[in-house]
Amino acid sequence: MTAGGSNGAEEIASDGDAIKVFVRIRPPDQGDSGHQQSVDVDQTGCAVVVQTKPVPKIFTFDQVVNINAQQEAVFSVVGKTLIESCVSGYNGTIFAYGQTGSGKTFTMLGPSEDADNFQHKNRGIIPRSFEYLFNLVSREQELHGKGKEFLMRCTFLEIYHEQVYDLLDPSTMSLSLRESMKKGVYVDGLAEKAVTSASEAYQVLNDGWRNRRVASTSMNRESSRSHAVFTIFIESKEQKSGVQNVKESLLNLVDLAGSERQKDSNADGLRLKEAGSINKSLSVLGKCIMSLVDIAHDKVRHIPYRESKLTFLLRDSLGGNAKTRIIACVHPDSRHFGETLSTLQFARRAKMIKNKAKVNEDTQGNLMSLQAEIRRLKEENQQLLSAGGAALTSTDQSQGPKNHEAGSSVWKERFVNAMMLKEKSDVDKRPLQEKIMKLEELCNKKDKILQSTKMIIKFRENHITRLEKTIKSKEGWADSEELMVDLKAEIRSLEDKMEHNPMVTKYAMEIQHLKSELQQYRSSDATQEGAMTSSQRIMELERLFFDLMAKQSSDESEQEYVGTPTRTPVAVDNISVATIEKNKSLETQVVTLKQTVTEQKEAAEKREMELESEVASQKKTITELTTVLEAQQLKSKLERDVHFQTVQTITTPKKIRYNLRSTTHLNSSTSTTPNLDNSIDFEDLGDDLFAEAQPPFMMQQANEALRAEVEQLQSSNNNMTERIDEYESDAIKLKQHISKIDHQNAQLTEILQRERTERTTTGEKSDTELVELRRRLIEAERNLTYFKEEADDLRVVLVSSDKELKDIKAKKTDEEDQLQKTIGMLQTRLMQVDMETTKMSKEYESACEERDILMQDLENAQDTVRFNESLVRDLETEVQEGKERLEDVQSQLETVSKSLAIEKHNHDQLVCRTQLEGAAQEKENLQLVQENELLQSEAEVARVKLEQQEKTIQNLKGSTEAAQHIISTLQKQQEQNKEAVAGYMSRIEELRTALNVETNQLLDHKQQCQSLTRKLEEQAADLNTTEQVNKELQAKLEAQVDYHNAEMSMMKEDLDCITEANDKIQEEYASTQRELESTQGRCESLEEALKTKTSQLEDKETLHGKKIAEMEDQIKEIRMSNQEESKEQEWLTEELDTYPLLCLAKIPGYSL
Structure with a gap:
């Protein structure tokens, strides 16, 4: 695999909640120091280089942890961010994957010999997760105080032989997996323990870990024989302003059992069964990951979660609601090259999967608090939205108040005009639509009539041809030609009549015209009423517009928002929609209000007449009162003048x-x-x-008498004035009543005259219409007799055509039955072929998947074979070099032994020579001894070298034997790999042959399907032709029937219309006659009542005149008496005023 391919895989899963994959390379074993390493870490720390031949493969991941990395660094890279997400409400999963002995348990838990010591510096991810989790929880509680609470619960289970066991309660039997909408996948009956600190979580982990199944194999001293899943349920509750926010999440810490090969682990018996179940569950995990990768590439795949308990339990961690971290543990030794390569390929596929993690949050609280929280969030949202458009709205708000009033008036006018135009267009559109519908109906009827006439002509032509044949057989040629000419001329005339029948079109146009006139006559009253109510409608629309604008302004003032002119059309659209709905409801009420409007109209006319009469009488009363007022003013003026003169006469000194x-x-x-x-x-x-002296008592009596007389005169004067006012008011009321009755009499006579003229005109018009309708009725009866004769002819033709149609239908039913049988057979065959093709396609897909897996295994096997071959070549070269070095050492050893033998011989000769020569030669002997010692030391050195060389030779022999052993094992592995490759190739060849067979069968089935479809299409074409013929015959029959029915219906309609019109006219005529008679009777009664009223009024007027004259006389007398009494009163007042003076003048000695 090249670097480009791995980078592409990284790009696929780089965004979103993709599964993050980390690779950890364990240190080599102590006895494997001489073996070659098969993997290296890139300088970036994110790629693994596998030493494949001839080109190395590069695998890129999120992080690659080297051999020398400590546990703290591994946890910082893998676990910290995930645990923080779990505290925030996300689900999280960490699991270690790899072959047995690759360091999974060490990474997750720590060293096995110090499993109880959770303070060890090499403790794994699970203990460190406990510590970091509870540190985060304590920090959150310090920040929020008592407003936030946490609850942690732990479970610990293992999956052994595809059975789920509770490690916290080993006495229980195997447990079952359940699934619910709320919890998801869970283990039924699993024990949960609440923990409040990291030490309590350590204790739970330690209790469960003692019950886990562990065994020793040739590859690992303590090999995990089951998958262990430690789950922490995290629940947090936060109380804030009456709202309780609950978050629930879970953290899965998974230690998977390692995959192993039987030839490497030498497992047998129970261990072999355990290895089989482990490999099965891990293979299902690999299938799920491959299916998820295919789904990520927009392929339709089934994910086999339920094939294994492990994948079903961790379903949300693989492509679901969780954030997942995978630690792929690999062994660097060359002996585990194949397992390392398969582990890295698994990790690369897992990196392409994307999860859909979300916060598991639930908000609880009472309704008021939740509504307050919603309002607060809406206000925040509004503030955020308004912050972005503050610059724009500031300029609009400065111009808004100035243009608001002008804009509202303009929009009011537009609104009213739009509504009036809409109503007008709807009113104008209705008669046009009705006219279009009527014309379409008329055209359809005409088309049916034309079709029926054409069918009649065809039947007559057939009849003529049959007659021609009979004539040719019986009579001569000349007579037949004359008959043919006559018949053809008759046919042409009939065709012309049928195509251009003036009577039918004339009657149709007359009927349409009469119907339109009737519709116009009926709608005239409605249009008049609509014209009367148009002004009221405008007023209602204006009032509605103002109400809606006021409501809109109030809403805007509540929201402290000034509407700009650019928002007015939206408001007007909303108003128009509401107004249209209201208009519809008002239009429904108009129909019910028409009768009340007419009644109110009549009552208003009567009321108007009464008010006019009252106005006239009031006018007369006003004129009379003005004259009385003027007379009263003249009287008061005269009285003032008289009073002024009397005052002057009293005050003058005469x-x-x-x-x-x-x-x-x-x-x-x-x-x-x-x-x-x-x-x-x-x-x-x-x-x-004046000179006589009067006594004082007489003066006093006279004074009292005068005062009593004055009071009596004043009371009588007041009574007389009150009686005069009453008489005058009665006279005025009588005059008003008389004028009112005169005015009503005049109006009644005018109305009576108008109704007489109207009744006479309507009677004349109804008479003319009755004569016209009688004439039309006679013409319609004539046409009815004509159409009845034609209907009899058509009935005869219809009977013959019915017989032919029955025969055709019988043939058609037989053909349809046969065709349905053949279609049913073809459909069953086609369904069988479809089922076989779907089955073959599924088998083909499974074969392709199996082929891909086998090709992947083959590629891995070929890579391991190439890697092993390179190792064998390297070892062979080392053995050859060791042999060469051994030969050199042996040659050197032979030369040294030869030189040593020569030296020994020389030494022996020297000893003999010394013994012979004697003491003279002692110096020479000493020299020789020294030389001998030197030679002995050299011999000793040579002996040591020889021993060392012998040791090296022994070592080389051992290394050569080990190399030969390795070579033999590698040769065996190579032979096994070759056998496996041969098996894979044979399997691939078998699959290819089977695939070819299946494809050939599929092609045969496709050819059969094509042939069957061709036959089906031919049968369908035959069926279409027969159906077409049947349709043509049926159309002919239907045309005849439609023509007959149309003629009958038209005649019935014409007759019904004429009879209806005649009945209506007669009813209207009778009603008009009755109304005329009733009006005449009413007029006569009104005239009699008028006469009686007038006579009564004349009598009343004479009586009232007499009464008025008498009252006027009385008034005059009263006025005269009042004047006399006033004069007398004035005189008495003057006398009373002057009498004391006279009395004083008579007193002696007193002077004025």
Whole structure:
């Protein structure tokens, strides 16, 4: 795999909630120091280089952790961000994947020998996750105080032999997986333990880990024989302003069992079964990941979650609602090259999967608090939206108030005009639509009539041809030609009549014209009423517009928002929609209000007449009152003049004249009304009376009598004025009533005259219409007889055509039955072929998938074979070099042994020579001893070198034997790989042959389907032809029937219309006659009542005149008496005023 391909895979899963994949390379074993490493880490730390031959493969991931990385660095890269997301409400999963012995358990838990020590520096991801999780929870609680609460619960399970067991309760049997809409996939009956600290979580983990199934294999001293899943349920509750926010999430920490090969682990018995179940579940996991990758590339695939308990339990972690982290653990040694390569390919496919993680949040609280929270969020949203358009709205708001009033008036006018135009267009459109519908109906009828006439002509032509044949067989040629000419001429005339029948068109046009006139006559009243109510409609629309504008302005003021002119059309559109709906409801009410309008109209006319009469009478009353007022003003003026003159006469210094009454007259005036004729004139008595001295008691009596008389005169004057006012008011009311009755009489006579003229005109018009309708009825009856004769002819033709049609239908049913049988057989065959093709396509897809898997395995096997071959070649070269070095050492050893033997021989000769020569030669002996010692030291050194060389030789022999052993094992593996490749190739060849067979069968089935479809199309074409013929015959029959029915219906319609019109006219004529008679009777009764009223009015007028004259006389008398009484009163007042002066003048010694 090249770097470009891996980068492409990285680009696919780089966005969104894609699964993040990390690779960890474990350190090599202590006994594997001499083996070659098969993987290296790139300098960027995000790629793994696999030493494949001839070109190395590069796999790119999110992070690659090297051999020397510590556990803290692994947790920082993999776990911290995921645990933070879990505290925020997301689901999270971390699981380790790899072959057995690749360091999965060490990465997740830590060293196995210190499993109980959770403070160890090499503790794994699970203990560190506990620590970091509870640190985050404590930090959140410190920030929010008591407003936020957390609850953590733990579960621990293992999947062993595809059975789920609870590690916290080992006494339980295998548990079952369940699925619900709320929880998702869960384990029924699984024990949960609440934890409040990291130490409690450690204890739960330790209790469960002791119960996990672990065994020793040749590849791993403590190999996990089951998949372990430790789950932490995190629930947080936050109380804020009456709203409770609940978040639920879970953290899955998974330690998968490692994949292993039987030839490497040497497993047998129970361990072999365990390895089989582990490999099965891991293969299902690989299938699920491959299906998810295909789905990510827009392919339709089924994801086999339910084939394994592991994949079904972790379904949300693979393409669902979770954030997932995968740690792919690999072994760097060359012995595990194949497993390392398959693990890296699995991790590369998993990196392409995208999950759909979301916050598991639920908001709870009472209704008021939730509504308040919604309002607060809406306000925040509005503020954010308004912040972006503040610059734009500021300029609009500055211009908005100026143009608001002008804009509203303009929009009001547009609104009213638009509504009036819409109503007018609707009113104008209705008669046009009705006219179009009627014309279409008329055209359809005409087409049917033409078709029926053409059919009649065809039947007659057939009849003529049959007659021609009979004539040719019986009579001569000349007679037949003459008959043919006559018949052809008759046919042409009939065709011309049928094509250009003036009577039918004339009657149709007359009927249409009469119907339109009737519609216009009926709609005339409605148009008049619509014209009367148009002004009211405009007023209602204006009022509605103002109401809606006021409502809109109030809404805008509540929201503290000034509407710009650019928003007015939207408001007007909303108003127009509401107004249209209201108009529809008002139009429905118009029909019900028509009768009330007419009644109100009549009542208004009557009321108008009464008001006019009242106005006229009031006018007369006003004129009379003005004359009375003028007379009263003249009277008051005269009285003022008289009073002024009397005052002047009293105040002028002239001689005072006194008129005294007699004592008897003063005494009588106390009981009765004073008579002015009995007064005594004191002017003629002379001046001597003034000289007489009167006693004081008489002066007092006279004064009291005068005062009593004045009071009595004033009361009588007031009573008389009240009676005069009552008489005058009664007279005015009588005059008003008389004028009102006169005016009503005049109006009634005018209305009676108008109704007489109208009744006479309507009677004449109805008479003319009745004569015209009788004439049309006679013509229609004639046409009816003609059409009945033609209907009899058509009935005969129809019977013969019915017989032919029955025969055709019988043939058609037989053909259709046969065709349906053949179609059914073909459809069943086609369904079988479709089922076989779908089955073959599914088998083909499965074969393709199996082929892809086998090709991947083959590629891995070929890569391992090439890698092993390169290792064998390297070892062979090393062995050859060791052999060469061994040969050199042996040759050097032989030369040293030869030189040592020569030295020994020389030494022996020297010893003999010394013994012979004696003491003289001691110096030489000493020299020789020294030389001997030197030679012995050299021999010792040579012996040591020889021993070392022998050791190296032994080592080389051991290495050569090990190399030969490795070579033999590699050769065996190569032979096995060759056998596997041969098996894979044979399997591929078998699949190819099977695929070819299937494709050939599929082609055969397709050819059969094509042939069947061709036959089906031929049968369908035959069926279409027969159906076409059947349709033509049926159309002919239907045309005849339609023609007959149309003729009958038209005649019935004409007859019904004429009879209806005649009945209506007769009813209208009778009603008009009755109304005329009733109106005449009413007129006569009104005239009689008028006469009686007039006579009564004349009598009343004479009586009232007499009463008025009497009252006027009485008024005059009263006025005269009032004037006399006023004069007398004035005189008495003057006398009372002057009498004390006279008395004082008579006193002696007193001077005026």
